Amino acid sequence: MFAIGEASRQSGVSIETIRYYEREGIVPPPERSANGRRIYSAEAIGRLKFLKNCRNLGFSLSDAKALLELSVGEYSDCDAVFRMGDRQLASTRKKIAELRRLEAALTELTANCSEGNTDCPMLDALRGG
Amino acid sequence: MFAIGEASRQSGVSIETIRYYEREGIVPPPERSANGRRIYSAEAIGRLKFLKNCRNLGFSLSDAKALLELSVGEYSDCDAVFRMGDRQLASTRKKIAELRRLEAALTELTANCSEGNTDCPMLDALRGG
């Protein structure tokens, strides 16, 4: 059994965030020691790691919570997990496409800049539309 | 001179957001009609359009404000504008790189899923680390 600081170190989730997850009902409230401090089991730390892994993959907290529940559930519903992963993948690809659009636009706009122009082509573009 | 609804339509910035920009000091407070309603000049609408264009390129509001000030300034400081565009480009590329990492990871994780597995490989991966 571990104090919150140790749970944080082991899971990679910050202390404040662990307490936040508890407040939000993402993880169950842990036991408390006689003096009122939180104590975490290895299993509880495993849940924090799981959430961290989900967040690292870009899943929202509510998706991460859902995945955690699927993970803890009786039988592993691989299909449901796949669907969530697939949706996450689609949304990631959508974001990439959008960012590439921005990248292209910014590349073009900055290209003609910075040549000691009297007139700034980028500002001109921003004024347009 | 135009009412806020018309300013919104012309600029593409929502009414609530226009008021928000005013509250935050991003744009100067417009004149008011006798009955207390906001009235916008073509120039003021131009500023809103400018901000919209900046936001569409991914600039933060404070960057957008800075660009607007550079745009309104006496002489056009093309160098400063270029530096901001370049920083925005760099941060956009960083985000793309990160999202591509997520895309690759999600692709791999979902690949072995959804085959009626007893054990879910994606959940296994999420439990690891």
Next chain:
DNA sequence: TATGCTTCCTGTAGCCACTACAGGTTCAAG
């Protein structure tokens, strides 16, 4: 025993950039 450092506690406010009301006034059309 006294001290100082670290860890922990609760509770609240802030970040970004909006968005969504609630509850009211004013205006324009029929």
Next chain:
DNA sequence: CTTGAACCTGTAGTGGCTACAGGAAGCATA
């Protein structure tokens, strides 16, 4: 005169933390 649209102010909510303030308790050293 009524109806509905457009406007007003002010406040609260979103996501996912992060950063305090202000205090209690434990641990190591002197």
